[in-house]
Amino acid sequence: MITVVLGGQYGDEGKGSVTSWLSSRFKFDMVMRFGGANAGHSCTKEGEVFDMQQLPCSWVNGNVNIYLPETALVDKEIFLKEVAQAREHGFKGKIWLSPRATLIDKEDKGWRETTKKIGTMGSGVAPTRAKRLLRMATKVYPDKDLLEFCEDDFTPHHILADRRKQILVEGSQGFGLSLNYGYYPYTTSTDLTLYNVLAECGVPYGVHEVKACLVIRTFPIRVPNPPDGTSGNMWNELTWEKVSEICGRDIKVQYDFRPPVYPEPIPKRIAEFDGELVKRAVWHIRPKVIFLTHMDWFFPQLEQTGITVEVQKKVKEYEEKIGGHFIEYISLGVGKILPIWTMK
Numbered sequence: 001m002i003t004v005v006l007g008g009q010y011g012d013e014g015k016g017s018v019t020s021w022l023s024s025r026f027k028f029d030m031v032m033r034f035g036g037a038n039a040g041h042s043c044t045k046e047g048e049v050f051d052m053q054q055l056p057c058s059w060v061n062g063n064v065n066i067y068l069p070e071t072a073l074v075d076k077e078i079f080l081k082e083v084a085q086a087r088e089h090g091f092k093g094k095i096w097l098s099p100r101a102t103l104i105d106k107e108d109k110g111w112r113e114t115t116k117k118i119g120t121m122g123s124g125v126a127p128t129r130a131k132r133l134l135r136m137a138t139k140v141y142p143d144k145d146l147l148e149f150c151e152d153d154f155t156p157h158h159i160l161a162d163r164r165k166q167i168l169v170e171g172s173q174g175f176g177l178s179l180n181y182g183y184y185p186y187t188t189s190t191d192l193t194l195y196n197v198l199a200e201c202g203v204p205y206g207v208h209e210v211k212a213c214l215v216i217r218t219f220p221i222r223v224p225n226p227p228d229g230t231s232g233n234m235w236n237e238l239t240w241e242k243v244s245e246i247c248g249r250d251i252k253v254q255y256d257f258r259p260p261v262y263p264e265p266i267p268k269r270i271a272e273f274d275g276e277l278v279k280r281a282v283w284h285i286r287p288k289v290i291f292l293t294h295m296d297w298f299f300p301q302l303e304q305t306g307i308t309v310e311v312q313k314k315v316k317e318y319e320e321k322i323g324g325h326f327i328e329y330i331s332l333g334v335g336k337i338l339p340i341w342t343m344k
Contacts, residue, residue: 002167002208003028004197005215007174008281009274010222010234012254013215014293014331016041016057019170021337022213023058029165030065030156031058034197035172035190036073036125037104044335045089053123054079055095056170059086060335063093064168067156071200072101073128074140083149096156097149099141104128118186119223119231121256126189163207171197175281176220186232194285214287216278218294218318219243224256224266236272243270247297275321282325292318293331302332307340315340 003022007013020043023031033056040051045060054075058064068074074097083095108131109124120126131137141150159165175181177188190196194212219238223231244251255265282290292315296302299311307330315327329337 001211002169002198002203003211003213004169004171004194005213006171006192006194006197006281006285006287008176008214008216008278008285008290009174009220010176010232011038011173012221012268013174013217014042014291014334015170015172015215016043016052017293017331017333017335018213018215018291018337019043019168020057020060020335022168023064024061024335026168027166028058028064028168030067030159031056031168031170032067032069032201033072033170033172034201036128037075037078037123038121038125038172038188041170041172042334048089049334050085052082055082055086056168058168058170059091059093060089063091065094065096065156065159067096067159068098068101069156069200069202070098070100070153071202072098073104073125074101074146075104075124076143076145080145095149096151096153097140097146098153098156099139099150100153101140102128102132103138103140103143105131105138118229119226121223129189157202160202161204161207163209167208169197169201175285176222176277181280181284183233186230211289212285212287213289213291214281214285215291215293216281216318216322218273218292218297219270220274220277221254221268221270224262224268231269234269234271235274235277238270238272240267240270243297249297249300251297273318273321275323278322282322289329290322290325290327291329291331291337292327295330296332299332302330302338303336307338312340 005015037053040053043057043060104124108127110122175192178191179187240253254268256262257265
């Protein structure tokens with residue numbers, strides 16, 4: 001079986017938390033990370049929070065082998081830093097990197113004239129994908145700093161082709177940023193649907209049963225507007241102060257700080273829950289499990305109280321907003337997940 005963790009909004013839904021939680025409770029033979037070095041996914045190990053951009057968050061909960069496939073877009077500096085970090089904190093699993101994956105060149109990072117009005121993060125992912133399409137990209141092999149990770153693809157491909165294996169895939173960004181199904185042109189450079197993610201991970205057709213896990217959050221967020229433009233559509237955008245008022249408590253503002261794109265910390269955009277967007281994501285992805293994160297914003301004592309009648313009522317409100325689809329799990333912080341049927 002292949003379990004795929006996907007975002008249903010604009011990213012930052014908590015996919016890293018869900019990935020690390022799943023890897024701590026189920027035995028997987030391999031974990032993959034889809035896409036490039038985009039915005040970080042958060043995970044925790046022994047109380048320390050890590051924001052991962054290249055490696056999947058599963059490394060914090062064991063030694064399951066990690067594979068970045070042929071379609072990976074690799075920022076070498078970030079990749080090597082995260083490998084060193086994982087090793088330093090005890091990860092002993094194998095880290096494979098396809099020799100046919102693509103390197104992000106330094107000159108492709110940062111804002112460009114064609115994209116600086118749409119809130120790109122400047123990670124270099126889009127121009128690197130474009131270079132690959134034009135047959136101009138730089139391959140990982142034979143970069144001397146990455147050779148130790150570039151074994152032949154036979155071993156991970158053998159795992160991918162074995163229906164008995166349990167494989168976990170961590171997606172990046174969220175459905176609303178899909179190139180063809182999001183709000184073009186304020187999108188990322190690929191589609192964030194189940195079919196596309198499986199294809200980009202090299203999953204052979206018809207071998208595995210596939211289980212999609214959709215992650216959504218109580219208040220969707222997206223990157224800040226650029227100085228002379230917008231990062232795209234958000235239904236009923238709010239201020240962080242208004243979110244605190246709705247939740248009845250002070251909510252910590254989340255910032256982006258990524259020089260030279262954002263040279264100073266700037267608040268991310270935040271909005272009311274958009275049920276229509278999530279219903280579209282559900283229609284395309286057909287998840288078997290839905291996770292709702294940031295429920296602790298409404299219930300700050302959730303870890304102590306567990307699932308109460310009030311919590312279940314609030315979850316029911318969100319289920320109604322997405323057409324009655326069941327929400328099976330909620331989060332109460334990074335890597336902390338509760339099934340909603342566990343009443344106290």
